[in-house]
Amino acid sequence: MILAASLLAVLAVLLAWPVPLAVARSTWPDRAPGTALLLWQAIALAGVLSLLGSLLVAGLAPYGPHPIAALRVLTSDVGHGEIPPATSYASALALAAAVLLGVHLVLNLVATVIRTERQRARHRSLLLMLSAPMPEAPRTRLLDATAPIAYCLPGTARSLTVLSAGLLDLLTEQEVLGVVEHERAHLRQHHALVLVAFRAWRIALPWFPVARRAQHAVGLLTEMLADDQARRSVPDPVLARAIVVTSGGTGGEPVEDGPASDPVSVERRVRRLVSPAPIPAGVRIAVPVAALALVVVPPLLLALPAFAG
Structure with missing residues (x-):
């Protein structure tokens, strides 16, 4: 053994x-x-x-x-x-470490999921008070804010897509469609489940630099996957401009540690749209x-x- x-x-x-x-x-x-x-x-x-x-x-x-x-x-x-x-002392220490680490990881995952759900519930309550529904877009809320804001709020019962008035003023109709399809792709593909697992890993092992790197990399990959879904509805240059505009506000889920507004991540997302390369x-x-x-x-x-x- x-x-x-x-x-x-x-x-x-x-x-x-x-x-x-x-x-x-x-x-x-x-x-x-x-x-x-x-x-x-x-x-x-x-x-x-x-x-x-x-x-x-x-x-x-x-x-x-x-x-x-x-x-x-x-x-x-x-x-x-x-x-x-x-x-022996060595075998007892190894067994204790295995049990304690396993319990720590499981309990931390459960705590992270519960904490995230509570944050989402509070955010949803505030959002319903501060925003208005968009009749032409089901399950979409409009914030009266000048900043270009677009994000999705997952939920076990009801998920929401949030846009700001400032974003609608800056984007064309096609660009708005690309943003909405991007955010809805996050919800359809359940990216929040993947992100919460990697966030729990990072929180459980804060001294582990790879955990933070993995969380950021996974966050960026989910943004790219949502971009790939949105580019089925709008041309790549249109989506690229929408990404640049929305990066000045808020992207992704507000309670997540996401790379939506990170300049390097935005540049990588735009580059793959304007200069696609074969896989x-x-x-x-x-x-x-x-x-x-x-x-x-x-x-x-x-x-x-x-x-x-």
Whole structure:
């Protein structure tokens, strides 16, 4: 089991820094945001599984030839009020770290979801008081503000798209259509669920620089995916101008940490519209395969001792 724990630890280290850093510095994600988003999700899931798995297997190693047998021995002895004789400080520390980290991540995810829902509920209450419905656009509210504002507010019962009067004054009819389709794409594709998971990861591991980088990268990819949906309704140059105008106000969901107004992110979104580049065929094939492998490898390494036995 020591070999499996070591391999899982190596994989956890690779997914904690060099792999996400290489993906973040690549240029191909701008051309294939959906594929890149799939890869980021696989990196996050496999990284957590590898870290927890390495600690768990290392902690169970003294008790049996594979995790299931070792867990049976441990739970049997503990159930009889005995400490297994093979227990060492290192194994006890590894087991405690695995349990505490797993509980911390789960509880933090639950707390982040609850906190986000409360923020959305408060925001929706204020929005209904300060805005007016747009009869020509269902589930869309108009704010009486001069700043160019456009965002969506997800909700379990009712989602809303919010536009400002200042935005309507600055954009043409086609550009407004592009903005509305962009925001509705966020709602249809449930980007808020992905964003809240990566925000929870960043909050749970604030000392982990890759978590913040991953959250920003995923936020930008969701913006690009929404752009790709909107460009089906309006020409690319029209959408590009609308992005530039709306970036001066507020974009994305107001309670999210999104890159909608970040100048570098806006420039990348506009560039891919005005100067589209082909997506390498190898990327379309290799990246999904790599993402699948990342998710499958940690469970296989956890089962490796049992197969070896």
